[in-house]
Amino acid sequence: MFKExxxxxxVRRVEPGDGRALRRFRWWQMLxxxxxxxxxxxxxxxxxxxxxxVRHQNASDGHVKAHLYLDxxxxxxxxxxxxxxxxxxxxxxxxxxxGLKRCHYVxxxxxxxxxxxxxxxxxxxxxxxxxxxxxxxxxMGFLSATVLVIGLVLxxxxxxxxxxxxxxxxxxxxxxxxxxxxxxxxxxxVVGLVTAAASTERALRLRYxxxxxxxxx
Numbered sequence: 001m002f003k004e005x006x007x008x009x010x011v012r013r014v015e016p017g018d019g020r021a022l023r024r025f026r027w028w029q030m031l032x033x034x035x036x037x038x039x040x041x042x043x044x045x046x047x048x049x050x051x052x053x054v055r056h057q058n059a060s061d062g063h064v065k066a067h068l069y070l071d072x073x074x075x076x077x078x079x080x081x082x083x084x085x086x087x088x089x090x091x092x093x094x095x096x097x098x099g100l101k102r103c104h105y106v107x108x109x110x111x112x113x114x115x116x117x118x119x120x121x122x123x124x125x126x127x128x129x130x131x132x133x134x135x136x137x138x139x140m141g142f143l144s145a146t147v148l149v150i151g152l153v154l155x156x157x158x159x160x161x162x163x164x165x166x167x168x169x170x171x172x173x174x175x176x177x178x179x180x181x182x183x184x185x186x187x188x189x190v191v192g193l194v195t196a197a198a199s200t201e202r203a204l205r206l207r208y209x210x211x212x213x214x215x216x217x
Contacts, residue, residue: 010083011090017067017074022051030122032057036103036115040087050075050086052093052103052115066093091115096213098196099123099203114206126204141205144198148212151195157181 025035038050051069066082068075068091076084081094086105094102100123105113117123130137157179164177183191199213208214 006081007083010078010081010092011085014076014078014082014084017069017076020074022053022069022072022074025118025120027120030120030125033121034100034103034123035118035121036123037118038086038091038105038113038115042087048087050084050091050115052084052091054080054093054095054100054103056095056099064095096199096203096208098199098213100206101203101208101213103206123204123206126201130205140201141207144201145212147194147198148202151191151198152212154181154183154191 025033032055034052034054034056036052038052040048040050042048049071051072053067053069054064055067056064063079065077066080066084067077068084068086078084078093081102082092084091084093089105089107092102092104092106093100103115105115107113117127119125119128160177161179164174167176202208202213
């Protein structure tokens with residue numbers, strides 16, 4: 001019920017587009033922009049091309065906006081999480097602090113298909129690496145997940161130590177916990193950078209887990 005309510009609310013947030021042309025992806029936009037496409041074939045054999053354009057720099061305003069283009073023209077826009085009605089279903093877009101965590105075409109029957117990233121985008125380059133070097137791609141994915149697990153464990157240890165530090169607080173009931181890992185400030189900064197890089201790599205593949213990636217963000 002709650003999921004359906006959020007879905008309807010997202011659909012109501014959609015605003016009509018202004019018809020402007022879709023701008024091509026530039027290499028210097030890899031850290032600030034994501035561009036995905038969806039090609040649907042009409043009953044008469046003609047193709048309809050949808051494009052989802054997301055500019056991550058909007059996050060500085062407290063939100064990220066997704067723009068939907070139809071055959072190269074601005075068709076609609078919405079704050080994320082966004083749900084755009086399209087022919088035969090919807091396009092669902094959602095973002096995390098490190099990129100997109102969802103950009104899928106969902107049919108009326110509930111079947112989901114990820115949209116195809118623009119080849120020039122960071123997501124497109126990561127997808128090309130996955131196709132050309134699948135073994136390396138799997139190793140990178142495994143390394144990213146491992147880094148996030150380690151980062152999460154370190155975070156839990158530090159939080160447990162902080163919570164039980166006050167002898168008049170929680171420590172009265174559970175005792176004082178001393179973390180077996182005591183990292184200096186510079187090491188904590190390095191861990192933060194490495195875990196952010198791992199979550200960014202996962203976002204390029206539209207991978208997201210609320211505990212691993214959400215905990216880092």
